[in-house]
Amino acid sequence: MASSATETTKESSTSGSGSGDNSETKDEEKKDDSMFECNICLDTARDAVVSMCGHLFCWPCLHQWLETRPNRQVCPVCKAAISKEKVVPLYGRGSTKQEDPREKVPPRPAGQRTEPDPATAGFPGFGFGENGFHMSFGIGAFPFGFFTSTLNFGEPRPGAAPRGTQQHLEEQFLSKVFLWLAVLFIFWLLMA
Amino acid sequence: MAGMSPSERRLQKELMSLVKEPPPGVSVDPDIAERNLLHWIIDIRGAAGTLYEGERFQLQFKFSNKYPFDSPEVTFVGQNIPVHPHVYSNGHICLSILTDDWSPALSVQSVCLSIMSMLSSCKEKQRPPDNAFYVKTCNKNPKKTKWWYHDDSV
Structure with a gap:
Protein backbone atom coordinates (compact mmCIF):
# COMPACT_ATOMS: atom_id res chain seq x y z
CA MET A 1 0.00 0.00 0.00
CA ALA A 2 2.60 2.51 1.10
CA SER A 3 4.92 1.71 -1.75
CA SER A 4 2.20 2.14 -4.35
CA ALA A 5 1.30 5.51 -2.86
CA THR A 6 4.86 6.74 -3.10
CA GLU A 7 5.07 5.47 -6.63
CA THR A 8 2.09 7.53 -7.72
CA THR A 9 3.63 10.61 -6.15
CA LYS A 10 6.86 10.00 -7.97
CA GLU A 11 5.02 9.58 -11.26
CA SER A 12 3.04 12.75 -10.82
CA SER A 13 6.12 14.71 -9.80
CA THR A 14 7.96 13.69 -12.93
CA SER A 15 5.04 14.42 -15.25
CA GLY A 16 3.06 17.13 -13.45
CA SER A 17 3.83 20.79 -12.98
CA GLY A 18 5.68 22.21 -9.97
CA SER A 19 2.80 23.55 -7.93
CA GLY A 20 0.73 20.39 -8.24
CA ASP A 21 3.12 17.95 -6.67
CA ASN A 22 3.92 20.29 -3.81
CA SER A 23 0.40 20.04 -2.46
CA GLU A 24 0.36 16.31 -3.02
CA THR A 25 3.48 15.73 -0.99
CA LYS A 26 2.04 17.95 1.71
CA ASP A 27 -1.10 15.84 1.78
CA GLU A 28 0.97 12.75 2.14
CA GLU A 29 3.01 14.22 4.94
CA LYS A 30 -0.25 15.06 6.68
CA LYS A 31 -1.45 11.50 6.32
CA ASP A 32 1.82 10.22 7.74
CA ASP A 33 1.45 12.55 10.70
CA SER A 34 -2.10 11.51 11.48
CA ARG A 93 15.28 7.95 17.65
CA GLY A 94 16.08 10.94 19.85
CA SER A 95 12.62 11.02 21.34
CA THR A 96 13.69 11.03 24.97
CA LYS A 97 15.67 14.25 25.04
CA GLN A 98 12.95 16.64 23.89
CA GLU A 99 10.34 15.65 26.42
CA ASP A 100 9.42 18.00 29.19
CA PRO A 101 9.52 16.52 32.67
CA ARG A 102 6.05 15.57 33.83
CA GLU A 103 6.14 15.23 37.57
CA LYS A 104 2.53 14.28 38.02
CA VAL A 105 2.59 11.39 35.64
CA PRO A 106 4.51 8.35 36.79
CA PRO A 107 7.22 7.36 34.38
CA ARG A 108 6.19 5.47 31.32
CA PRO A 109 6.42 1.72 31.89
CA ALA A 110 9.73 0.35 30.76
CA GLY A 111 10.05 -2.00 27.86
CA GLN A 112 10.56 -5.60 28.81
CA ARG A 113 13.28 -7.61 27.26
CA THR A 114 14.46 -11.11 28.01
CA GLU A 115 18.00 -12.28 27.40
CA PRO A 116 18.32 -15.02 24.84
CA ASP A 117 19.03 -18.47 26.38
CA PRO A 118 22.78 -19.09 26.78
CA ALA A 119 23.89 -21.95 24.54
CA THR A 120 23.47 -25.12 26.53
CA ALA A 121 26.75 -26.91 27.10
CA GLY A 122 27.00 -30.21 25.25
CA PHE A 123 26.73 -33.15 27.64
CA PRO A 124 26.82 -31.88 31.18
CA GLY A 125 28.95 -33.79 33.56
CA PHE A 126 30.30 -36.22 31.01
CA GLY A 127 33.91 -35.12 30.87
CA PHE A 128 36.48 -34.97 33.52
CA GLY A 129 37.25 -31.34 32.82
CA GLU A 130 36.34 -28.09 34.48
CA ASN A 131 32.72 -28.81 35.12
CA GLY A 132 33.58 -31.60 37.49
CA PHE A 133 33.33 -35.30 37.49
CA HIS A 134 30.55 -36.31 39.84
CA MET A 135 30.52 -39.59 41.59
CA SER A 136 27.30 -40.49 43.27
CA PHE A 137 26.26 -43.45 45.27
CA GLY A 138 22.97 -45.28 45.14
CA ILE A 139 21.46 -48.65 45.62
CA GLY A 140 19.54 -50.23 42.78
CA ALA A 141 19.61 -53.07 40.34
CA PHE A 142 23.35 -53.40 40.28
CA PRO A 143 24.70 -52.97 36.78
CA PHE A 144 22.07 -50.56 35.50
CA GLY A 145 21.93 -48.26 38.45
CA PHE A 146 25.68 -48.13 38.43
CA PHE A 147 25.86 -47.20 34.76
CA THR A 148 23.14 -44.60 34.83
CA SER A 149 24.51 -42.82 37.84
CA THR A 150 28.08 -42.89 36.64
CA LEU A 151 27.44 -41.90 33.06
CA ASN A 152 24.77 -39.38 33.99
CA PHE A 153 22.06 -40.48 31.63
CA GLY A 154 18.78 -38.67 31.77
CA GLU A 155 18.38 -35.35 33.54
CA PRO A 156 21.22 -32.89 33.19
CA ARG A 157 22.87 -32.01 36.47
CA PRO A 158 23.24 -28.54 37.84
CA GLY A 159 26.64 -27.10 37.06
CA ALA A 160 29.41 -27.30 39.61
CA ALA A 161 29.73 -24.48 42.10
CA PRO A 162 32.29 -21.81 41.18
CA ARG A 163 35.85 -22.49 42.22
CA GLY A 164 36.98 -21.20 45.59
CA THR A 165 33.61 -21.06 47.28
CA GLN A 166 32.73 -23.10 50.33
CA GLN A 167 30.25 -25.10 48.28
CA HIS A 168 32.90 -26.00 45.72
CA LEU A 169 35.19 -27.39 48.42
CA GLU A 170 32.38 -29.40 49.95
CA GLU A 171 31.40 -30.80 46.61
CA GLN A 172 34.95 -31.84 45.88
CA PHE A 173 35.18 -33.56 49.23
CA LEU A 174 31.88 -35.41 48.82
CA SER A 175 32.84 -36.45 45.32
CA LYS A 176 36.04 -37.98 46.65
CA VAL A 177 34.23 -39.76 49.48
CA PHE A 178 31.74 -41.30 47.08
CA LEU A 179 34.49 -42.29 44.69
CA TRP A 180 36.27 -44.19 47.47
CA LEU A 181 33.03 -45.76 48.63
CA ALA A 182 32.34 -46.95 45.10
CA VAL A 183 35.82 -48.39 44.76
CA LEU A 184 35.43 -50.22 48.08
CA PHE A 185 32.00 -51.50 47.04
CA ILE A 186 33.27 -52.88 43.74
CA PHE A 187 36.26 -54.43 45.51
CA TRP A 188 33.88 -56.09 48.02
CA LEU A 189 31.67 -57.37 45.20
CA LEU A 190 34.64 -58.90 43.44
CA MET A 191 35.97 -60.49 46.62
CA ALA A 192 32.63 -61.92 47.75
CA MET B 1 -2.73 27.12 19.46
CA ALA B 2 -0.23 27.79 22.21
CA GLY B 3 -1.54 28.74 25.64
CA MET B 4 -4.61 26.58 25.28
CA SER B 5 -5.64 23.95 27.76
CA PRO B 6 -5.46 20.36 26.48
CA SER B 7 -9.25 20.19 26.23
CA GLU B 8 -9.43 23.39 24.19
CA ARG B 9 -6.62 22.19 21.97
CA ARG B 10 -8.48 19.04 21.20
CA LEU B 11 -11.79 20.86 20.69
CA GLN B 12 -10.09 23.27 18.31
CA LYS B 13 -8.82 20.32 16.28
CA GLU B 14 -12.22 18.68 16.26
CA LEU B 15 -13.89 21.90 15.20
CA MET B 16 -11.46 22.42 12.35
CA SER B 17 -11.99 18.94 10.96
CA LEU B 18 -15.76 19.14 11.42
CA VAL B 19 -15.94 22.47 9.56
CA LYS B 20 -13.61 21.22 6.84
CA GLU B 21 -15.10 17.78 6.29
CA PRO B 22 -18.53 17.52 7.90
CA PRO B 23 -20.21 14.12 7.66
CA PRO B 24 -23.46 14.13 5.66
CA GLY B 25 -26.33 15.68 7.59
CA VAL B 26 -24.13 17.43 10.15
CA SER B 27 -23.17 21.08 10.11
CA VAL B 28 -21.62 23.39 12.65
CA ASP B 29 -21.44 27.15 12.66
CA PRO B 30 -17.74 27.82 13.28
CA ASP B 31 -18.44 31.25 14.77
CA ILE B 32 -20.78 30.03 17.50
CA ALA B 33 -18.31 27.44 18.61
CA GLU B 34 -15.34 29.75 18.34
CA ARG B 35 -16.77 32.33 20.70
CA ASN B 36 -16.77 29.72 23.44
CA LEU B 37 -14.99 26.49 22.62
CA LEU B 38 -16.71 24.72 25.52
CA HIS B 39 -20.20 25.29 24.13
CA TRP B 40 -21.23 24.15 20.67
CA ILE B 41 -24.50 24.10 18.75
CA ILE B 42 -24.65 21.58 15.93
CA ASP B 43 -27.33 21.27 13.27
CA ILE B 44 -28.31 17.82 12.16
CA ARG B 45 -30.76 16.72 9.50
CA GLY B 46 -32.88 13.59 9.62
CA ALA B 47 -31.47 11.05 7.17
CA ALA B 48 -33.33 10.33 3.95
CA GLY B 49 -35.53 7.23 4.03
CA THR B 50 -36.11 7.42 7.80
CA LEU B 51 -39.00 8.67 9.94
CA TYR B 52 -37.10 11.93 10.46
CA GLU B 53 -36.41 12.70 6.79
CA GLY B 54 -36.44 16.42 6.15
CA GLU B 55 -36.53 17.40 9.84
CA ARG B 56 -33.85 19.58 11.36
CA PHE B 57 -32.65 19.37 14.92
CA GLN B 58 -30.15 21.22 17.04
CA LEU B 59 -27.77 19.50 19.38
CA GLN B 60 -26.09 21.35 22.20
CA PHE B 61 -22.68 20.16 23.40
CA LYS B 62 -21.27 21.41 26.69
CA PHE B 63 -17.73 20.38 27.53
CA SER B 64 -15.97 20.48 30.86
CA ASN B 65 -12.28 21.25 31.10
CA LYS B 66 -11.74 17.52 31.68
CA TYR B 67 -12.82 16.72 28.13
CA PRO B 68 -12.10 14.25 26.52
CA PHE B 69 -11.75 12.22 29.73
CA ASP B 70 -15.12 13.47 30.83
CA SER B 71 -18.03 13.04 28.43
CA PRO B 72 -19.72 16.10 26.96
CA GLU B 73 -23.22 17.07 28.07
CA VAL B 74 -25.34 16.54 24.96
CA THR B 75 -28.99 17.56 24.63
CA PHE B 76 -31.40 18.47 21.90
CA VAL B 77 -32.31 22.16 22.01
CA GLY B 78 -34.46 24.54 20.00
CA GLN B 79 -37.97 24.28 18.64
CA ASN B 80 -37.85 20.79 17.26
CA ILE B 81 -37.05 17.99 19.70
CA PRO B 82 -37.22 14.63 17.90
CA VAL B 83 -40.04 12.37 19.04
CA HIS B 84 -38.13 9.19 19.81
CA PRO B 85 -38.35 6.49 22.52
CA HIS B 86 -34.94 7.55 23.86
CA VAL B 87 -35.34 11.31 23.65
CA TYR B 88 -37.26 13.12 26.38
CA SER B 89 -39.31 16.17 25.53
CA ASN B 90 -36.83 18.38 27.40
CA GLY B 91 -34.11 17.28 25.00
CA HIS B 92 -32.36 14.78 27.23
CA ILE B 93 -31.06 11.71 25.40
CA CYS B 94 -30.80 8.22 26.82
CA LEU B 95 -27.62 7.00 25.13
CA SER B 96 -24.97 4.97 26.90
CA ILE B 97 -21.94 6.53 25.18
CA LEU B 98 -22.89 9.87 26.74
CA THR B 99 -22.21 8.54 30.24
CA ASP B 100 -21.13 4.99 31.14
CA ASP B 101 -19.73 3.95 27.80
CA TRP B 102 -17.97 7.22 27.02
CA SER B 103 -14.43 6.88 25.76
CA PRO B 104 -11.90 9.63 25.09
CA ALA B 105 -11.44 8.21 21.61
CA LEU B 106 -15.00 9.30 20.79
CA SER B 107 -15.53 12.77 19.38
CA VAL B 108 -18.22 15.32 18.64
CA GLN B 109 -18.47 13.82 15.20
CA SER B 110 -18.85 10.24 16.44
CA VAL B 111 -21.46 11.33 18.99
CA CYS B 112 -23.43 13.12 16.24
CA LEU B 113 -23.27 10.03 14.06
CA SER B 114 -24.42 7.81 16.94
CA ILE B 115 -27.38 10.05 17.60
CA MET B 116 -28.28 10.17 13.92
CA SER B 117 -28.08 6.40 13.71
CA MET B 118 -30.25 6.15 16.81
CA LEU B 119 -32.84 8.33 15.10
CA SER B 120 -32.56 6.45 11.84
CA SER B 121 -33.24 3.04 13.36
CA CYS B 122 -36.47 4.24 14.99
CA LYS B 123 -39.58 2.33 13.90
CA GLU B 124 -42.26 4.33 15.59
CA LYS B 125 -42.22 7.94 16.71
CA GLN B 126 -43.11 8.04 20.37
CA ARG B 127 -41.83 9.59 23.59
CA PRO B 128 -40.29 7.43 26.30
CA PRO B 129 -43.00 5.86 28.51
CA ASP B 130 -41.85 7.78 31.60
CA ASN B 131 -41.46 11.09 29.80
CA ALA B 132 -43.91 13.16 31.87
CA PHE B 133 -42.49 12.00 35.19
CA TYR B 134 -38.86 12.32 34.14
CA VAL B 135 -39.21 15.80 32.68
CA LYS B 136 -40.82 17.01 35.92
CA THR B 137 -38.24 15.50 38.25
CA CYS B 138 -34.92 15.43 36.43
CA ASN B 139 -31.85 17.57 36.95
CA LYS B 140 -31.05 20.15 34.30
CA ASN B 141 -27.87 18.28 33.53
CA PRO B 142 -28.64 14.92 31.90
CA LYS B 143 -25.35 13.54 33.16
CA LYS B 144 -26.75 13.70 36.70
CA THR B 145 -29.48 11.25 35.73
CA LYS B 146 -28.85 7.62 36.60
CA TRP B 147 -29.64 6.19 33.21
CA TRP B 148 -30.71 2.64 32.86
CA TYR B 149 -29.70 1.32 29.45
CA HIS B 150 -31.87 -1.62 28.60
CA ASP B 151 -32.95 -1.32 25.01
CA ASP B 152 -30.24 -1.79 22.40
CA SER B 153 -32.59 -2.16 19.46
CA VAL B 154 -33.23 1.52 18.76
Whole structure:
Protein backbone atom coordinates (compact mmCIF):
# COMPACT_ATOMS: atom_id res chain seq x y z
CA MET A 1 0.00 0.00 0.00
CA ALA A 2 2.60 2.51 1.10
CA SER A 3 4.92 1.71 -1.75
CA SER A 4 2.20 2.14 -4.35
CA ALA A 5 1.30 5.51 -2.86
CA THR A 6 4.86 6.74 -3.10
CA GLU A 7 5.07 5.47 -6.63
CA THR A 8 2.09 7.53 -7.72
CA THR A 9 3.63 10.61 -6.15
CA LYS A 10 6.86 10.00 -7.97
CA GLU A 11 5.02 9.58 -11.26
CA SER A 12 3.04 12.75 -10.82
CA SER A 13 6.12 14.71 -9.80
CA THR A 14 7.96 13.69 -12.93
CA SER A 15 5.04 14.42 -15.25
CA GLY A 16 3.06 17.13 -13.45
CA SER A 17 3.83 20.79 -12.98
CA GLY A 18 5.68 22.21 -9.97
CA SER A 19 2.80 23.55 -7.93
CA GLY A 20 0.73 20.39 -8.24
CA ASP A 21 3.12 17.95 -6.67
CA ASN A 22 3.92 20.29 -3.81
CA SER A 23 0.40 20.04 -2.46
CA GLU A 24 0.36 16.31 -3.02
CA THR A 25 3.48 15.73 -0.99
CA LYS A 26 2.04 17.95 1.71
CA ASP A 27 -1.10 15.84 1.78
CA GLU A 28 0.97 12.75 2.14
CA GLU A 29 3.01 14.22 4.94
CA LYS A 30 -0.25 15.06 6.68
CA LYS A 31 -1.45 11.50 6.32
CA ASP A 32 1.82 10.22 7.74
CA ASP A 33 1.45 12.55 10.70
CA SER A 34 -2.10 11.51 11.48
CA MET A 35 -1.05 7.89 11.51
CA PHE A 36 0.93 8.65 14.64
CA GLU A 37 -1.66 10.79 16.37
CA CYS A 38 -2.64 9.93 19.89
CA ASN A 39 -6.20 8.60 19.96
CA ILE A 40 -7.01 10.84 22.92
CA CYS A 41 -5.47 14.28 22.38
CA LEU A 42 -5.32 13.99 18.57
CA ASP A 43 -1.79 15.42 18.59
CA THR A 44 1.25 13.51 17.44
CA ALA A 45 1.82 11.06 20.27
CA ARG A 46 4.45 12.13 22.82
CA ASP A 47 5.98 9.47 25.06
CA ALA A 48 4.09 7.08 22.86
CA VAL A 49 2.78 3.78 24.11
CA VAL A 50 0.90 1.06 22.26
CA SER A 51 -1.73 -1.14 23.84
CA MET A 52 -1.79 -4.89 23.26
CA CYS A 53 -4.71 -4.29 20.91
CA GLY A 54 -2.43 -2.03 18.86
CA HIS A 55 -3.77 1.43 19.62
CA LEU A 56 -1.42 4.36 19.98
CA PHE A 57 -1.58 6.92 22.80
CA CYS A 58 0.54 9.47 24.56
CA TRP A 59 1.49 7.92 27.85
CA PRO A 60 0.20 10.93 29.85
CA CYS A 61 -3.14 10.75 28.02
CA LEU A 62 -3.61 7.02 28.52
CA HIS A 63 -2.51 7.26 32.13
CA GLN A 64 -5.06 9.95 32.82
CA TRP A 65 -7.78 7.81 31.25
CA LEU A 66 -6.81 4.77 33.32
CA GLU A 67 -6.91 6.95 36.43
CA THR A 68 -10.34 8.25 35.46
CA ARG A 69 -11.87 4.77 35.53
CA PRO A 70 -9.76 2.60 37.79
CA ASN A 71 -12.43 -0.08 38.05
CA ARG A 72 -13.05 -0.50 34.39
CA GLN A 73 -9.88 -0.19 32.40
CA VAL A 74 -10.60 -0.58 28.72
CA CYS A 75 -8.95 0.60 25.55
CA PRO A 76 -10.58 3.90 24.52
CA VAL A 77 -10.69 2.79 20.91
CA CYS A 78 -11.76 -0.85 20.95
CA LYS A 79 -12.76 -1.46 24.60
CA ALA A 80 -10.37 -4.37 24.96
CA ALA A 81 -9.10 -4.94 28.49
CA ILE A 82 -6.02 -2.85 29.08
CA SER A 83 -3.67 -2.22 31.99
CA LYS A 84 -0.62 -0.15 32.83
CA GLU A 85 1.58 -3.22 32.80
CA LYS A 86 0.46 -4.28 29.37
CA VAL A 87 1.37 -1.32 27.23
CA VAL A 88 4.51 -1.18 25.16
CA PRO A 89 6.50 2.06 25.00
CA LEU A 90 7.70 3.17 21.58
CA TYR A 91 11.22 4.52 21.48
CA GLY A 92 11.85 6.60 18.41
CA ARG A 93 15.28 7.95 17.65
CA GLY A 94 16.08 10.94 19.85
CA SER A 95 12.62 11.02 21.34
CA THR A 96 13.69 11.03 24.97
CA LYS A 97 15.67 14.25 25.04
CA GLN A 98 12.95 16.64 23.89
CA GLU A 99 10.34 15.65 26.42
CA ASP A 100 9.42 18.00 29.19
CA PRO A 101 9.52 16.52 32.67
CA ARG A 102 6.05 15.57 33.83
CA GLU A 103 6.14 15.23 37.57
CA LYS A 104 2.53 14.28 38.02
CA VAL A 105 2.59 11.39 35.64
CA PRO A 106 4.51 8.35 36.79
CA PRO A 107 7.22 7.36 34.38
CA ARG A 108 6.19 5.47 31.32
CA PRO A 109 6.42 1.72 31.89
CA ALA A 110 9.73 0.35 30.76
CA GLY A 111 10.05 -2.00 27.86
CA GLN A 112 10.56 -5.60 28.81
CA ARG A 113 13.28 -7.61 27.26
CA THR A 114 14.46 -11.11 28.01
CA GLU A 115 18.00 -12.28 27.40
CA PRO A 116 18.32 -15.02 24.84
CA ASP A 117 19.03 -18.47 26.38
CA PRO A 118 22.78 -19.09 26.78
CA ALA A 119 23.89 -21.95 24.54
CA THR A 120 23.47 -25.12 26.53
CA ALA A 121 26.75 -26.91 27.10
CA GLY A 122 27.00 -30.21 25.25
CA PHE A 123 26.73 -33.15 27.64
CA PRO A 124 26.82 -31.88 31.18
CA GLY A 125 28.95 -33.79 33.56
CA PHE A 126 30.30 -36.22 31.01
CA GLY A 127 33.91 -35.12 30.87
CA PHE A 128 36.48 -34.97 33.52
CA GLY A 129 37.25 -31.34 32.82
CA GLU A 130 36.34 -28.09 34.48
CA ASN A 131 32.72 -28.81 35.12
CA GLY A 132 33.58 -31.60 37.49
CA PHE A 133 33.33 -35.30 37.49
CA HIS A 134 30.55 -36.31 39.84
CA MET A 135 30.52 -39.59 41.59
CA SER A 136 27.30 -40.49 43.27
CA PHE A 137 26.26 -43.45 45.27
CA GLY A 138 22.97 -45.28 45.14
CA ILE A 139 21.46 -48.65 45.62
CA GLY A 140 19.54 -50.23 42.78
CA ALA A 141 19.61 -53.07 40.34
CA PHE A 142 23.35 -53.40 40.28
CA PRO A 143 24.70 -52.97 36.78
CA PHE A 144 22.07 -50.56 35.50
CA GLY A 145 21.93 -48.26 38.45
CA PHE A 146 25.68 -48.13 38.43
CA PHE A 147 25.86 -47.20 34.76
CA THR A 148 23.14 -44.60 34.83
CA SER A 149 24.51 -42.82 37.84
CA THR A 150 28.08 -42.89 36.64
CA LEU A 151 27.44 -41.90 33.06
CA ASN A 152 24.77 -39.38 33.99
CA PHE A 153 22.06 -40.48 31.63
CA GLY A 154 18.78 -38.67 31.77
CA GLU A 155 18.38 -35.35 33.54
CA PRO A 156 21.22 -32.89 33.19
CA ARG A 157 22.87 -32.01 36.47
CA PRO A 158 23.24 -28.54 37.84
CA GLY A 159 26.64 -27.10 37.06
CA ALA A 160 29.41 -27.30 39.61
CA ALA A 161 29.73 -24.48 42.10
CA PRO A 162 32.29 -21.81 41.18
CA ARG A 163 35.85 -22.49 42.22
CA GLY A 164 36.98 -21.20 45.59
CA THR A 165 33.61 -21.06 47.28
CA GLN A 166 32.73 -23.10 50.33
CA GLN A 167 30.25 -25.10 48.28
CA HIS A 168 32.90 -26.00 45.72
CA LEU A 169 35.19 -27.39 48.42
CA GLU A 170 32.38 -29.40 49.95
CA GLU A 171 31.40 -30.80 46.61
CA GLN A 172 34.95 -31.84 45.88
CA PHE A 173 35.18 -33.56 49.23
CA LEU A 174 31.88 -35.41 48.82
CA SER A 175 32.84 -36.45 45.32
CA LYS A 176 36.04 -37.98 46.65
CA VAL A 177 34.23 -39.76 49.48
CA PHE A 178 31.74 -41.30 47.08
CA LEU A 179 34.49 -42.29 44.69
CA TRP A 180 36.27 -44.19 47.47
CA LEU A 181 33.03 -45.76 48.63
CA ALA A 182 32.34 -46.95 45.10
CA VAL A 183 35.82 -48.39 44.76
CA LEU A 184 35.43 -50.22 48.08
CA PHE A 185 32.00 -51.50 47.04
CA ILE A 186 33.27 -52.88 43.74
CA PHE A 187 36.26 -54.43 45.51
CA TRP A 188 33.88 -56.09 48.02
CA LEU A 189 31.67 -57.37 45.20
CA LEU A 190 34.64 -58.90 43.44
CA MET A 191 35.97 -60.49 46.62
CA ALA A 192 32.63 -61.92 47.75
CA MET B 1 -2.73 27.12 19.46
CA ALA B 2 -0.23 27.79 22.21
CA GLY B 3 -1.54 28.74 25.64
CA MET B 4 -4.61 26.58 25.28
CA SER B 5 -5.64 23.95 27.76
CA PRO B 6 -5.46 20.36 26.48
CA SER B 7 -9.25 20.19 26.23
CA GLU B 8 -9.43 23.39 24.19
CA ARG B 9 -6.62 22.19 21.97
CA ARG B 10 -8.48 19.04 21.20
CA LEU B 11 -11.79 20.86 20.69
CA GLN B 12 -10.09 23.27 18.31
CA LYS B 13 -8.82 20.32 16.28
CA GLU B 14 -12.22 18.68 16.26
CA LEU B 15 -13.89 21.90 15.20
CA MET B 16 -11.46 22.42 12.35
CA SER B 17 -11.99 18.94 10.96
CA LEU B 18 -15.76 19.14 11.42
CA VAL B 19 -15.94 22.47 9.56
CA LYS B 20 -13.61 21.22 6.84
CA GLU B 21 -15.10 17.78 6.29
CA PRO B 22 -18.53 17.52 7.90
CA PRO B 23 -20.21 14.12 7.66
CA PRO B 24 -23.46 14.13 5.66
CA GLY B 25 -26.33 15.68 7.59
CA VAL B 26 -24.13 17.43 10.15
CA SER B 27 -23.17 21.08 10.11
CA VAL B 28 -21.62 23.39 12.65
CA ASP B 29 -21.44 27.15 12.66
CA PRO B 30 -17.74 27.82 13.28
CA ASP B 31 -18.44 31.25 14.77
CA ILE B 32 -20.78 30.03 17.50
CA ALA B 33 -18.31 27.44 18.61
CA GLU B 34 -15.34 29.75 18.34
CA ARG B 35 -16.77 32.33 20.70
CA ASN B 36 -16.77 29.72 23.44
CA LEU B 37 -14.99 26.49 22.62
CA LEU B 38 -16.71 24.72 25.52
CA HIS B 39 -20.20 25.29 24.13
CA TRP B 40 -21.23 24.15 20.67
CA ILE B 41 -24.50 24.10 18.75
CA ILE B 42 -24.65 21.58 15.93
CA ASP B 43 -27.33 21.27 13.27
CA ILE B 44 -28.31 17.82 12.16
CA ARG B 45 -30.76 16.72 9.50
CA GLY B 46 -32.88 13.59 9.62
CA ALA B 47 -31.47 11.05 7.17
CA ALA B 48 -33.33 10.33 3.95
CA GLY B 49 -35.53 7.23 4.03
CA THR B 50 -36.11 7.42 7.80
CA LEU B 51 -39.00 8.67 9.94
CA TYR B 52 -37.10 11.93 10.46
CA GLU B 53 -36.41 12.70 6.79
CA GLY B 54 -36.44 16.42 6.15
CA GLU B 55 -36.53 17.40 9.84
CA ARG B 56 -33.85 19.58 11.36
CA PHE B 57 -32.65 19.37 14.92
CA GLN B 58 -30.15 21.22 17.04
CA LEU B 59 -27.77 19.50 19.38
CA GLN B 60 -26.09 21.35 22.20
CA PHE B 61 -22.68 20.16 23.40
CA LYS B 62 -21.27 21.41 26.69
CA PHE B 63 -17.73 20.38 27.53
CA SER B 64 -15.97 20.48 30.86
CA ASN B 65 -12.28 21.25 31.10
CA LYS B 66 -11.74 17.52 31.68
CA TYR B 67 -12.82 16.72 28.13
CA PRO B 68 -12.10 14.25 26.52
CA PHE B 69 -11.75 12.22 29.73
CA ASP B 70 -15.12 13.47 30.83
CA SER B 71 -18.03 13.04 28.43
CA PRO B 72 -19.72 16.10 26.96
CA GLU B 73 -23.22 17.07 28.07
CA VAL B 74 -25.34 16.54 24.96
CA THR B 75 -28.99 17.56 24.63
CA PHE B 76 -31.40 18.47 21.90
CA VAL B 77 -32.31 22.16 22.01
CA GLY B 78 -34.46 24.54 20.00
CA GLN B 79 -37.97 24.28 18.64
CA ASN B 80 -37.85 20.79 17.26
CA ILE B 81 -37.05 17.99 19.70
CA PRO B 82 -37.22 14.63 17.90
CA VAL B 83 -40.04 12.37 19.04
CA HIS B 84 -38.13 9.19 19.81
CA PRO B 85 -38.35 6.49 22.52
CA HIS B 86 -34.94 7.55 23.86
CA VAL B 87 -35.34 11.31 23.65
CA TYR B 88 -37.26 13.12 26.38
CA SER B 89 -39.31 16.17 25.53
CA ASN B 90 -36.83 18.38 27.40
CA GLY B 91 -34.11 17.28 25.00
CA HIS B 92 -32.36 14.78 27.23
CA ILE B 93 -31.06 11.71 25.40
CA CYS B 94 -30.80 8.22 26.82
CA LEU B 95 -27.62 7.00 25.13
CA SER B 96 -24.97 4.97 26.90
CA ILE B 97 -21.94 6.53 25.18
CA LEU B 98 -22.89 9.87 26.74
CA THR B 99 -22.21 8.54 30.24
CA ASP B 100 -21.13 4.99 31.14
CA ASP B 101 -19.73 3.95 27.80
CA TRP B 102 -17.97 7.22 27.02
CA SER B 103 -14.43 6.88 25.76
CA PRO B 104 -11.90 9.63 25.09
CA ALA B 105 -11.44 8.21 21.61
CA LEU B 106 -15.00 9.30 20.79
CA SER B 107 -15.53 12.77 19.38
CA VAL B 108 -18.22 15.32 18.64
CA GLN B 109 -18.47 13.82 15.20
CA SER B 110 -18.85 10.24 16.44
CA VAL B 111 -21.46 11.33 18.99
CA CYS B 112 -23.43 13.12 16.24
CA LEU B 113 -23.27 10.03 14.06
CA SER B 114 -24.42 7.81 16.94
CA ILE B 115 -27.38 10.05 17.60
CA MET B 116 -28.28 10.17 13.92
CA SER B 117 -28.08 6.40 13.71
CA MET B 118 -30.25 6.15 16.81
CA LEU B 119 -32.84 8.33 15.10
CA SER B 120 -32.56 6.45 11.84
CA SER B 121 -33.24 3.04 13.36
CA CYS B 122 -36.47 4.24 14.99
CA LYS B 123 -39.58 2.33 13.90
CA GLU B 124 -42.26 4.33 15.59
CA LYS B 125 -42.22 7.94 16.71
CA GLN B 126 -43.11 8.04 20.37
CA ARG B 127 -41.83 9.59 23.59
CA PRO B 128 -40.29 7.43 26.30
CA PRO B 129 -43.00 5.86 28.51
CA ASP B 130 -41.85 7.78 31.60
CA ASN B 131 -41.46 11.09 29.80
CA ALA B 132 -43.91 13.16 31.87
CA PHE B 133 -42.49 12.00 35.19
CA TYR B 134 -38.86 12.32 34.14
CA VAL B 135 -39.21 15.80 32.68
CA LYS B 136 -40.82 17.01 35.92
CA THR B 137 -38.24 15.50 38.25
CA CYS B 138 -34.92 15.43 36.43
CA ASN B 139 -31.85 17.57 36.95
CA LYS B 140 -31.05 20.15 34.30
CA ASN B 141 -27.87 18.28 33.53
CA PRO B 142 -28.64 14.92 31.90
CA LYS B 143 -25.35 13.54 33.16
CA LYS B 144 -26.75 13.70 36.70
CA THR B 145 -29.48 11.25 35.73
CA LYS B 146 -28.85 7.62 36.60
CA TRP B 147 -29.64 6.19 33.21
CA TRP B 148 -30.71 2.64 32.86
CA TYR B 149 -29.70 1.32 29.45
CA HIS B 150 -31.87 -1.62 28.60
CA ASP B 151 -32.95 -1.32 25.01
CA ASP B 152 -30.24 -1.79 22.40
CA SER B 153 -32.59 -2.16 19.46
CA VAL B 154 -33.23 1.52 18.76
